[in-house]
Amino acid sequence: MESVESIETFYRSKLNWMPDNLKKELGHFNVFKLEDFAGRKCSAHNRKEYYKISLIRGRNRYEYADKVIETDKNALIFSHPQVPYHYDVPDEEHDGYFCIFTEAFFQQFGASRLHEYPVMKPGGQPIYVLSDEQFEKVQGIFDKMLREIASDFAYKYDVLRTCVFELMHEAIRLQPAATLYTNTNAATxxxxxxxxxxxxxFPVESPIQQMRLRSATDFANQLxxxxxxxxxxxxxxxxRTTSQLISERILQEARSLLKHTDWNIxxxxWSLGFEELPHFINFFKKNTAVSPSVFRKSID
Incomplete structure (x- = not known):
């Protein structure tokens, strides 16, 4: 697995400073102009622990999962924390904006709604080409975010959340730049x-933490x-099938939890998504020929 770039790494490597409120707020949000990052090296092709929405005018090369997208037009780009990405700007003839935010920023204000939007799903199309008129409209949203985040308005973060939804709405109205993809193997x-x-x-780190995606249908919907x-x-x-891969990974985690924790069975x-204990016991026994309790005793 690729290393994951944290919010802290972003600020240290790109700006050489850290926001005072980074650990004090529920979630995190910030917005920038690309001109403030002129001459700074782009990050590696990896996952980030935050979402990113970018508005770029000029040539750029965007690598997203195993896809490569090149455009010399205005582009609105949605980057997901579960998908590795990286983009380069080949020359200095570009400008634009980007905002970053964590899922927790929406936790009390509709995190589930965020995942309903196709542009915020890891299997969605990440890049949209804009006309000059569309660019100016989206630019207005980013300018609004810059004004709000610099203000003392008590409800500015609610306004910023609304701006993020505005960006998603604008993208959904557009035709994704599917024809720009190269080197794409759909199955891969x-x-x-x-x-x-x-x-x-994974790993499951608490008995009150439950797997959210458990079935082939869950994953298909998310993608x-x-x-x-x-x-x-x-x-x-x-x-192997989707269900086989899910079951194998759940079984691997079940063995680890039974071996390394003192949680009861x-x-x-429950943490692995089994609402009823007999279902977990039957699953484990079917795949290992022993019950969870017998497995745990065998490693004591």
């Missing part, structure tokens, strides 16, 4: 995104593909 890309989603749920298409892609690239099962 879908498989890569699936594995990223699956691994992001905005039909479940049969997901199964076909995974079968082609791994030789009910807590282990």
């Amino acid at each position: 890309r879908i498989s890569s995104l699936f594995m990223e989603l699956l691994e992001r749920q 905005s593909v039909h479940v049969n298409h997901l199964n076909k892609a995974l079968k082609e690239t791994t030789g 009910s807590e282990v099962g």
